[in-house]
Amino acid sequence: MNIEELKNDLEAEKFLFDIGVLKINEVCPYCESTEIYSIRRNHFKCKSCRREWSKYNGTIFKDIRIKPLKFVKIIHELSKGSLIKRISEDLEVSYNTVLKIKTLILKRLLKKLFNIDEVKSLFSVGIEINENGIDLNYVENINLEELSTLKNEKIGRLYIFKNYDIYDLYIVFSEKIIKSLEKNSVKLNLKDVRVELRMLLKNISEKVSKGKITNVDTLLFTLVQTHFINYHGNDKLFYLFLEILKHK
Known part of the structure; x- marks a missing residue:
């Protein structure tokens, strides 16, 4: 369905009932x-x-007071990667309401994709290309001693290792600079990244350099979001967001 065709709250509510978000x-x-x-x-x-x-x-509307049409539009904009501030201004919804919805999506997304309840201040994501596509694996046990001997390519507080262990890319996320990894850090080189992963890293790099993502929660959300948009399209991400909001 073309979400842009929804004209009012009754149509948006019917759409949400039809797909099971409301029951x-x-x-x-x-x-x-x-x-x-x-x-x-x-x-x-x-x-x-x-x-x-x-x-x-x-339903989600018990705790988040918002009309159905604006709710659908917020989810749609989040699935496209729009910034919270922009969504708030364009839809004339409070910043905190959009933030609350995005935070809830992130929490449930983590549970669905990685079976974790919260993001730690230091974690890593292993990205592996296989015959079924691309897998993202959340990893909390990081061997910093071993990684400190290897070259990494740095974006902000992301340390990127190519072809490490079983992964094509291994990204360490940290809220603080990791001194032991800094000594072997170089600027990110996209030319020798596999084509399937190049756009993913390019988008992440641009958002980090522009200061659009500043903490580990947002970094992980952006990684997952960019992955789905690049390889599955906005529509699949939009319906994934709605799917995980079905139940409390």
């Missing part, structure tokens, strides 16, 4: 009676216990 619970959450009815927009009431509740209970 109406047709059972009273208090007494489990199925005798419920709509009393006003977004609210139901139980005939048995007479209690009321929002139809958004159990």
